[in-house]
Amino acid sequence: MMMICFFIGYSAFADVKQGSLKGDKPSTEIIIEVSGSQSGVWLTGNEYHVIDDVSVPNGDTLIIEPGVTIKFLDYFSFNISGTLFATGTETDSIYFTSGQDTCNLGDWNEIKFEDCSNDNSIISFTTVEYANIGILCSFSSPSIRNNNIKDSNHTGIQCFDSSSPIINNIINNNFYHGIWCCQSSSPFISKNTIINNLIGIWCFDISSIEISHNIFRNNNHGISCWFSVPNIINYSPSFFCDDSIYSGISYSSSCPMMNNNIISDNKFGIYCYSSSPTICNNTIKDNEDGIYCHISFSFISNNTINNNFNGIRCQSSFLTIEKNIINNNISNGIICFISSPRINDNNINNNLCAINCRVHSSSRIKNNIIRNNNYGVFFEGNNNSLIINNTFVNNIYGIFSLCYSSPDILNNIFINNYYGIIANSVLSSLEYNIFWENNFSVSGDNLPCEFGELVMVNINRDSCDIYYNLFLDPLFKNIAYFDFHLTEYSPCIDAGNPNPIYYDPDGTIADMWAFYYDQGGVGINRIAVSNVNIYPNPSNGIFNISIEGISEKVQGRVFDVNGNDHRFFEINKTGNLSTKQLDLKELTAGVYFISFSGKDFNQVKKIVIQ
Numbered sequence: 071m072m073m074i075c076f077f078i079g080y081s082a083f084a085d086v087k088q089g090s091l092k093g094d095k096p097s098t099e100i101i102i103e104v105s106g107s108q109s110g111v112w113l114t115g116n117e118y119h120v121i122d123d124v125s126v127p128n129g130d131t132l133i134i135e136p137g138v139t140i141k142f143l144d145y146f147s148f149n150i151s152g153t154l155f156a157t158g159t160e161t162d163s164i165y166f167t168s169g170q171d172t173c174n175l176g177d178w179n180e181i182k183f184e185d186c187s188n189d190n191s192i193i194s195f196t197t198v199e200y201a202n203i204g205i206l207c208s209f210s211s212p213s214i215r216n217n218n219i220k221d222s223n224h225t226g227i228q229c230f231d232s233s234s235p236i237i238n239n240i241i242n243n244n245f246y247h248g249i250w251c252c253q254s255s256s257p258f259i260s261k262n263t264i265i266n267n268l269i270g271i272w273c274f275d276i277s278s279i280e281i282s283h284n285i286f287r288n289n290n291h292g293i294s295c296w297f298s299v300p301n302i303i304n305y306s307p308s309f310f311c312d313d314s315i316y317s318g319i320s321y322s323s324s325c326p327m328m329n330n331n332i333i334s335d336n337k338f339g340i341y342c343y344s345s346s347p348t349i350c351n352n353t354i355k356d357n358e359d360g361i362y363c364h365i366s367f368s369f370i371s372n373n374t375i376n377n378n379f380n381g382i383r384c385q386s387s388f389l390t391i392e393k394n395i396i397n398n399n400i401s402n403g404i405i406c407f408i409s410s411p412r413i414n415d416n417n418i419n420n421n422l423c424a425i426n427c428r429v430h431s432s433s434r435i436k437n438n439i440i441r442n443n444n445y446g447v448f449f450e451g452n453n454n455s456l457i458i459n460n461t462f463v464n465n466i467y468g469i470f471s472l473c474y475s476s477p478d479i480l481n482n483i484f485i486n487n488y489y490g491i492i493a494n495s496v497l498s499s500l501e502y503n504i505f506w507e508n509n510f511s512v513s514g515d516n517l518p519c520e521f522g523e524l525v526m527v528n529i530n531r532d533s534c535d536i537y538y539n540l541f542l543d544p545l546f547k548n549i550a551y552f553d554f555h556l557t558e559y560s561p562c563i564d565a566g567n568p569n570p571i572y573y574d575p576d577g578t579i580a581d582m583w584a585f586y587y588d589q590g591g592v593g594i595n596r597i598a599v600s601n602v603n604i605y606p607n608p609s610n611g612i613f614n615i616s617i618e619g620i621s622e623k624v625q626g627r628v629f630d631v632n633g634n635d636h637r638f639f640e641i642n643k644t645g646n647l648s649t650k651q652l653d654l655k656e657l658t659a660g661v662y663f664i665s666f667s668g669k670d671f672n673q674v675k676k677i678v679i680q
Contacts, residue, residue, distance in 0.1 A: 109152070112138050114162075119169055120178070125149040128186045136162035136195070141169035142178030145202075150181070153188035154212070158195030163218075168200035175245055176202045176223030185209030193217060198226075204244070207232035211257075214239065226267070229255040237261055247272045248289070251279055251298075259284065264292075273298035286318065292336065295345070296322040302331065318357065328352065333360075339378065342366040342387075349373060354381075360399070363387040370394065375403075381421070384409040391416060396424070403443070406431040413438060423448050424465070427455055427475075435460060437584050439554060440468070446487070449475035454498070456480070458572070461554050461584035462487055468508070471495045479503060481566035481582050483544050483554075489513055502566045504540040504582045511541065529568070529579070529665065529674055532561050540565060544582070556587040563587045568663075568674040579674060602666060608678035611655035617641060617648045617666070624668040628654065636662070654679060 099115055105122035109130035112118055114137040123146050126132045130152040134140075136159045140148075148166070158164040168177035180203040183191060191212035197220070198204040204219040204226045205212075211233045219226040222244040227236060229251045236259045241248040248267040251257060252274040263285045264270040270289040273279055279300040286292035293302065302319065318333040319326075320341035327348045332355075333339040339357035340349060346367045353374045354360040360378040361370060366387045374395045375381040381399040382391060389411040396403040396418045403421040404413060408430045415437045418424040423445040427433050433455040440446040446465040447457060453475035461483045462468035468487040471477055472494035482503045484490035490505050493514035500518050505511040512521060522541070524533040534540050545560040547553040556562050566572060566580030573579065574586040581587055601618040617624060620643050628637040636657055641650045654662070659679050666673045 105146075108132050111135065112140075114138060117141065119143055120146050120148070123147045123149065126152040126154055126187075128152050131155070131188075134164055136164060139165040139167065141167055142201075143169035145177070145179050147179040148181045149184060150187045150191060150210075150212075151184045154183075154191045154193065156193045156196055160195060160216070162195075164196040166196060166198045166201070166204075170200075173200045173221075175200060175221055178202070180204070180206045182206040182208060183210040183212050187212070198222075203228050206230075207234050210234075218242075220244065225250045228252075229257050231255055233257055235260075239263075240265075241270075242266050244268075250274070255279065263287075264289065269294050272296075273300050291320050291341075292318040292333070294320040294322075294341075295326055298326065300326045300328075302326055302328040333357065338362045342368055354378065359383045363389055375399070380405050384411055387411070390414070395419075397421065402426045406433060409433075412436075417441075419443065427453050429453075431455070434458075439463070439552075439584050440465065441552070445470050447477075449477055449495070451475065453477065457482060459566075459580070459583050459586075461485070462490070463549070463554070467492055471497065471514075481572065481580050483562065483582050483584070484508055484511065485544060485549070493517055499537075501537040501539065502580070502582065504542060504544050504562055504565070506541065506543050528565055529663070530561060530563075530565055532565065538565070538567075540582070555585045556581065556583060558587070560587065563589075568676065602673050602675055604664070604675050604677060608680050611653065611657065611679050613652045613654065613677060615641065615650045615652060615664075618646060620648055620668055622668060624648070624666050626650075626652075627665040627667075628652075628657075628662055629665065630660070630662050641666075 099117055101117045101119060103119045103121050104124055107127050108124050109132050112134045114135040117139045120142045128151040132154050134156040156164050170177050177200045180201055185208055187210045189211045193212060194215040197218045199221045202223045204222045206228045208230045213235050215237045218240045220242045224245060225247040226241040226244040227249045230253045233256045236257050239262045241262055242265045244267045247269045248264040249271045257279055259281045261283050265287040267289045269291045270286045271293045273295040275297050281300055281302045318336040318339045322343040322345060325346045329351050331352045334356045336357045339354045339360045342363045344365045348369045350371045355377045357378045359380045360375045361382045363384045368389045370391045372393050376398045379400045381396045381403045383405050385407045387409045391411055392414040394416045396416055397420045399421045401422050403418045403424045405426040407428050410432050413433055413435045417439045419441045421443045424440045424443040425435060425447045427449050429451040431453055435457045436459050438460045440460055441463040444466045446462045446468045449471040450473045455477045457477055458480045463485050465487045468484045468490045470492045475495045476498045478498045479500045480502055485506045487508045489510045490508040491512045493512060493516045496516045520536050523535050526534060528534045528538050532540055540561055542561045544562050545557045547555045547557055562582035564579040566582050568579050574581055576588050576590045578589050603616045604613050622643055624641045626639040629635050641648050657679055662677050664675050664677060
């Protein structure tokens, strides 16, 4: 029903029927009361007062012209089962607003696109304000572009099983959600400004959403995802998640992919609960926690995480943290509680603590540069971690271990730290490391017996302690410019644990390194390509040796832990598998090594004579 309350200077109209007006446009404003079914055209300059629920029936079309104002006089709805074209212009918007003298959030209900509505419907260049829900898409996908959707009592835009394009809108000051997507929704949300909402975007219940190039400001949560699979992309670093009060992005039971965003000035930059996000190529800065993962399996790679209170915080989680720059965080670069992160190939610099492993956390910390922190790695409380092939430089404490922690410390470089290691708990192992120009290499109540006593030599004939730790200059390329690659004559080359499980990527014996010395190119030719088996081992002195795939004879050398030679021998090539039996019964019981060298390989094997 449509009722003309008054008009001035209306030239003529004809063929008026329920729900439509046809004829010339008015010369001045007309106020028209509407309710029930609507179709036809709502004309520029008119003000429409909604006095009961209105609807566009299935099969009908309503066109709302630029400059129209629609006022809802009570808690009424605008339901679309047909087609709606509400298309204002940049200079002449359409207004959906409250008809109350004093406007408040929730004065009217919603604009709802029903499941039978036409997906070609358009709502653009409008202002939608003071509703309960601004726009509700229920099993429908209208185009929502260039609107100002604000001051809703609940949600600005709500999508149920909808794939609407939501583009270039300003969505602000909505009490709960700027945009709420649920029930398998897959909208495309791009280039919106989403500010001053409790949650900027909430994705719930298996929503698969692409969220790109948006601006989020002053929301409690920028994006919160529960049971969802959003793809969150931002190729323009000038956009994203500034000044959100609680979290920039939060996930629960979700598997999102998030790339190329800037996330700053939130309580949590990214919050993950029971989720499996992939977080790559982002800048995450100036948050309380840059990334907080709780009961989550996350892959965090190639991000710059800086100037947060904590860079990454994980609780009861399994994370892979690799190839990130984590620096200048006030407290911790990475802090773990009851977690098992894999921390590989990162640069972790200028934090109070680079890696803080607390309470039942078992980390694998490998190939990192850990520099200029108060604490490089801190362990406390039933902690069994592997620290392997890292470079610790200019920290007050390279590693600080206490309270039942028992880390394995293997193949690392400690240089220019005040303390290389503080061992106030029993270490599982402290082997094959190199220490240079630390004020104290190792200190604490639980030093390994005879640590630091140079009583033997290693495979390179360098003096070492009984744990094969060296106390030499590692010979970096240029430490003054933070180039920690090894030079050709570094004592770190092939000085790591000789067990094949630790071999370098070029197939040679492990270096002490964060960056191994590649012997496949120019430089020292020590290439391990063949499979050597020694059995039985341990034995009473008789050892059977088989080598697969050699191209010519191999020289063998037996030496003890002090580097003293006991036997030299040769193995001739005999087909694909070359064998030899070695009788060492004359040697006393103990640990020995056999070095194999030939044209195309070099390996060392440990043997035990009982």
